[in-house]
Amino acid sequence: MLFPPLCYSKILMTEDILSAELITDGLAARLVGRRVLYYPEVTSTNEIAKTEAQAGTPEGTVIVAGRQTRGRGRLDRSWLTPEGNIALSAVLFPDETLLRSLIMMASLSVADTIETVAGLPAQIKWPNDVLVNGKKVCGILIETGVRSETVRFAAIGIGMNVNIGQEELSGVRTDATSLFLETGGRVSRLRLVRELLEDMDNLYASIVSGGSVLEEWRDRLVTLGQEVRVTEGDAAFEGIAESVDRDGSLMVRRHDGRLTRVVAGDVTLRV
Numbered sequence: 652m653l654f655p656p657l658c659y660s661k662i663l664m665t666e667d668i669l670s671a672e673l674i675t676d677g678l679a680a681r682l683v684g685r686r687v688l689y690y691p692e693v694t695s696t697n698e699i700a701k702t703e704a705q706a707g708t709p710e711g712t713v714i715v716a717g718r719q720t721r722g723r724g725r726l727d728r729s730w731l732t733p734e735g736n737i738a739l740s741a742v743l744f745p746d747e748t749l750l751r752s753l754i755m756m757a758s759l760s761v762a763d764t765i766e767t768v769a770g771l772p773a774q775i776k777w778p779n780d781v782l783v784n785g786k787k788v789c790g791i792l793i794e795t796g797v798r799s800e801t802v803r804f805a806a807i808g809i810g811m812n813v814n815i816g817q818e819e820l821s822g823v824r825t826d827a828t829s830l831f832l833e834t835g836g837r838v839s840r841l842r843l844v845r846e847l848l849e850d851m852d853n854l855y856a857s858i859v860s861g862g863s864v865l866e867e868w869r870d871r872l873v874t875l876g877q878e879v880r881v882t883e884g885d886a887a888f889e890g891i892a893e894s895v896d897r898d899g900s901l902m903v904r905r906h907d908g909r910l911t912r913v914v915a916g917d918v919t920l921r922v
């Protein structure tokens with residue numbers, strides 16, 4: 652990632668400070684990140700993103716927070732964002748047909764960003780958890796709504812564990828990790844956020860113009876070929892995650908031979 656000299660020196664001097672100005676200064680992104688709002692503390696960046704979307708903010712607005720007090724995860728779980736992590740939400744107005752691609756685009760951007768900035772190989776657990784060394788380092792929550800009769804919006808919420816240690820993580824979940832723990836050193840949140848916005852901007856432009864991220868996303872899925880347990884509401888079943896179909900749904904071969912299409916359940920790897 653190249654920065655003009657001025658921006659680069661600013662980044663070096665202010666390693667882990669986040670602000671809207673530092674994030675947007677010289678950013679190559681055309682759409683995602685053209686307006687950035689930074690808050691030291693919010694309830695949930697997704698909540699702010701949805702309010703902004705309804706109030707008429709331009710597409711590509713990104714809300715970044717230093718901390719969240721009521722961060723939310725998938726399936727109504729809570730999501731902890733202590734100081735040192737990244738919590739951001741991007742507001743997009745995608746065509747309805749692109750909603751499934753957003754899941755792929757977001758997780759792929761995060762995985763690419765982690766590799767570029769932290770130098771760590773990253774994989775995706777279906778549908779959009781990002782793992783490093785088999786442990787979750789990032790979760791993504793995509794919520795949609797309507798702004799007017801013609802505009803639907805998506806709030807793409809991304810929570811990444813960056814500069815936190817084992818103690819803070821023990822309050823999160825047992826199979827989680829942080830970039831700090833995996834690299835053995837602090838990683839610049841500013842570089843991560845800037846790289847992430849540029850990656851999302853590129854991939855979003857590609858899917859909007861008819862491109863596909865399916866193959867690239869599928870190649871990063873750690874889930875395929877694994878024994879999994881799928882939970883959908885109160886029901887659960889086990890099988891082998893065989894493939895993904897064109898819209899990203901997971902095809903699971905049950906032990907009795909039936910092939911089941913999973914669109915939105917919770918999938919646990921049974922390693």
Ligand code: BTN
Nearest residue numbers: 695722723724725790791808810
């Ligand atoms: C999950 O793995 O369950 C998804 C976690 C998503 C967390 C992010 S942090 C930024 C955004 N704001 C929220 O309240 N949630 C998402």
